[in-house]
Amino acid sequence: MIERKKLERLLVLIEELKRHTEKGGIIIVEGRRDVIALRSLGIEGEMIMASVLPDYEIFRLCHGKRPIILSDWDSKGREIEAKLKNLLRDANTAIWREISGITGRYIHSVEELPEFIRKAREFYRMPV
Numbered sequence: 001m002i003e004r005k006k007l008e009r010l011l012v013l014i015e016e017l018k019r020h021t022e023k024g025g026i027i028i029v030e031g032r033r034d035v036i037a038l039r040s041l042g043i044e045g046e047m048i049m050a051s052v053l054p055d056y057e058i059f060r061l062c063h064g065k066r067p068i069i070l071s072d073w074d075s076k077g078r079e080i081e082a083k084l085k086n087l088l089r090d091a092n093t094a095i096w097r098e099i100s101g102i103t104g105r106y107i108h109s110v111e112e113l114p115e116f117i118r119k120a121r122e123f124y125r126m127p128v
Contacts, residue, residue: 006102007120013095013102014041014117017068021045026065028058028084028091030072034110038070041114050080055087068092072109073100 002010017038021027022045029035031051038047048061050071069084069091071077085093099113107116121128 027068037111074108
């Protein structure tokens with residue numbers, strides 16, 4: 001099981017994502033299930049799905065919106081992260097690196113985050 005301190009940091013990162021979108025930022029995920037997962041964690045702001053849009057449309061939608069890249073941390077997700085980081089030079093990948101570093105031993109995708117967090121909170125008897 002994940003260390004409690006790392007779980008607490010993961011929860012802070014989720015709150016950072018919430019605040020980012022509340023301030024007009026945008027999160028780029030791979031697909032629909034990732035959007036659903038983040039919504040279930042309380043992130044209500046703008047998200048776009050990299051898997052269904054051409055690069056020029058991603059670039060257009062992200063212009064002036066401080067994008068955060070949050071692809072999966074498997075091999076395909078790493079490829080998407082690298083491509084988007086090259087396309088969107090001002091994109092934030094720090095949160096992606098930190099979340100993948102915290103959870104990489106246990107899960108490999110954004111869509112797994114809600115269940116992972118739920119189980120870890122249950123393990124440590126943390127309120128929801």
